[in-house]
Amino acid sequence: MAGYPKKDEKNGTYYFVLEAGKNANGSRKRIKRTGFKKISESKAAMAKLMLELKSGQLQKENKMYLGDYLDYWLENYVKTNTKPKTAAEYEKIIKTHLQPALKHIMLSELKSTHLQSYYKEKLIVLSAQSVTHHHRVLSKALNDAIDWEFIDRNVAKGAKPPKPTKREMNTYTVEQLNLLLKTAKEKTPVFFPIIYAAAHTGMRKSELIGLTWKNVDFKTEKIYIRQTITEANGKYFFNPIPKSEKPRGVKLTAELSKLMQKLKENHDNRRNILGETFNPHNLVFCNSKGNIMAPSEISRALKRALKSAGLPDIRFHDLRHSHATILLKANVHPKIVSARLGHSKIQVTMDTYSHLTDSIEAIAVDYLDELLE
Template identity: 75%
Template sequence: MAGYPKKDIKNGTYYFVLEAGKNPNGTRKRLKRTGFKTLREAKAEMAELTLAIKNGDFLRENKMSLSQYLDYWLDNYARTNTKPKTFAEYEKMVKNHLKLSLGGIMLHELRSIHLQSYYKDKLKVLSAQTITHHHRLLSKALNDAVDWEFLIKNPAKGAKPPKPVKMEMNTLNVEQLNMLLATARERTPIYYPVIFAAAHTGMRKSELMGLTWKNVNFKAQRFYIRQTITEANGTYFFNQIPKNEKPRGVKLTAELAKLVLHLKNEHDDRKNALGEAFNEHDLVFCNSKGNIMAPSEITRALKRALRAAHLPDIRFHDLRHSHATILLQENVHPKIVSARLGHSKIQVTMDTYSHITDSIEGIAVDYLNDLLK
């Protein structure tokens, strides 16, 4: 079982060869491990593998590439243990990125340095947050490879993905928001209602897409969020909230209540004219054919309205941030804002909008200056 790490003069990495008994035909079984960045890493791996062979814990070589293993993992774990949308996202990540860059490496030869190089290369075209998602998938998949005895240890543990950069929050003030809504009404009438509703409720795009007429209470003037609609790989997923969870209710502004009532009357007229096939999912916000509004189309409609109004470029999600920011600036209690946004805890709201709550504290101090002598 003698051996010692050596340096590969071609690429500067280290490798070692160990003897691990004999093959079924009587020839000596030799194990080669390559791709170590430092001599120290090679020695550590060699010591661990040597001990595994001595203790009889060595996992016999498999001829499975990482590409083949990821397919196996998707089929044997992810397909039955994750939500359909999550599985679709995993499948897309594996197909479009991981298999193309790392798939040709044999599973037992995969090293932390391979993953580290992958993260570095991908950072040229993907965000640090996206690469972190790739790292999490690899970590889980390779942990399962250890549990299933394909690997002795998980090489993802030694790889460090880039630290995600917190996305800057861009918001519109009251004047800008009103200008946007007036422009959207004129330039993109089909998508105007969903943009209007986002500004007036702070609801997420997926929540607005999934809102159905049976979850609109005109008497109480509330939306009740019982499902979301999300998209992955061109497929739409209807995500129901658990039955034991209370649906979030969002109080409507007077103007939004008027708009929704107008939409309902218009919807009923078209339903009567076109039949039950129109808007089969009973959606409040649907396209002109009664189908689900594509997330990309909603975003494009928003961008058109922003450009036409000569306003700063923002994401659809920033309408939610704008809604919350305006309320906090008007001294609405953060608990109320948190409830409207559907945050699990008020601390989430406080942390997300800390730049606003800091300025609100300044207003509070000004009050105290006037009251206390």
């Protein structure tokens, strides 16, 4: 049953269309209502009609299961009002978590205590951050249910989701990082270049996965971030930076520049042999088949290298933190570090790495000791 209020550009009024099963000849039956002066009036009329059409599938008159409503919300709001990646993430949360646990509860009978029990159960297998995200998705869906006049209040506002804890930052010393890179080259050669690049640039995983050869300038030895590639619900999404933003340029280290030149030569040779079907997206870092590197595969490759090197466990994102920490401890100006990381403001950098203040200040004092009598 699809539909969502839309504006008629010709006369400025609102209308909606709902599917109402099939006609006797098997064709799809649609009901259209027009002439609403306000979108709120259109939403209310659509909600009322939708309840009437769904009445044969409900246990009680004018009531629906939460599971049915979430399907309706995905179809009539999420798919038409959110970006594809967001829609895929919402669908995964609903299909994998919310519906299996809560679909049997009537929408009108849903209580804050139902959600509280759900959060408690999910915390056994998920992080507080993930559970809080589930709460936000459900709260948004219930707010829309109020707009459509399915319910009178949002019970999610009375529930208490867990408070996310800040993830601990784990960083490597220069010696540890060099050991990791040496081991990764031996143990996971396909993923070594992207691990190496993360350590040498501080770029995010999504930025590295989305980097294309078009955005590598060997003359100036810079790479430019103009898009990211992210994954949600088994699908990949290409996310270009807004046209209003200037692409971030990251200066390459001498060793990374050499590595990327070798990668380019290998890439061109393989493309000459295999044709345009190899690496169709022209990615700098791709798997052996020329396809997008799956984020999970990159993380697993890193774990294999860490285990072989006997190093403490870290996340791929901690390579970015290690890069920043090494620079700040070397007394590189925070403004430069902030620019390499792509932080919107230098204050973000200072807040993120505030734990380094004492060690950086100690370096500054040692420098003063050498200069002043």
